[in-house]
Amino acid sequence: MKTKIQKIKSGSELKSRPEQLSTPVAKPVTETHSAEQRELLHIDFAQRKANRELPTEQVVDLLRRRLRRAYELAEVVGQWVWVSFDAPQDQQITAELSQLGFHWNSRRKVWQHPCGVFKGEPVDPRSKYQSFHPADQVAA
Secondary structure (H helix, E strand, C coil): CCCCCCCCCCCCCCCCCCHHCCCCCCCCHHHHHHHHHHCCCCCCCHHHHHHHHCCCCHHHHHHHHHCCHHHHEEEEECCCCEECCCCCCCCHHHHHHHHHHCEEEECCCCCCCCCCCCCCEEEEEEECCCCCHHHHHHHC
């Protein structure tokens, strides 16, 4: 079976695979920027694992001392701690939440900390467990 190949008349012609690979696509990242980013997002996974076992009161206290804004938005649902931001947060806050043992729940759109309880709920736990905002209970 014969196929007809049309030549492209524009300036961007198709290239063979080796030519495509040798063509520079983007500027390389400088080492200082790369080192900054690695330092910014460094997470001690052994400490993170230990933090995931902490009880609810200690997690709330860590939030109060280290991430004041997250503490103000925190909600305790059953034994879990949820933090829901109204806008995307910067990488520093994301790294700090991860270091404290939180993980992102894309279905609920919240940062969650299991506080040692690793049982998933198919329904919204707020309908089953009592929930409250710890920042509302403490006088400033």
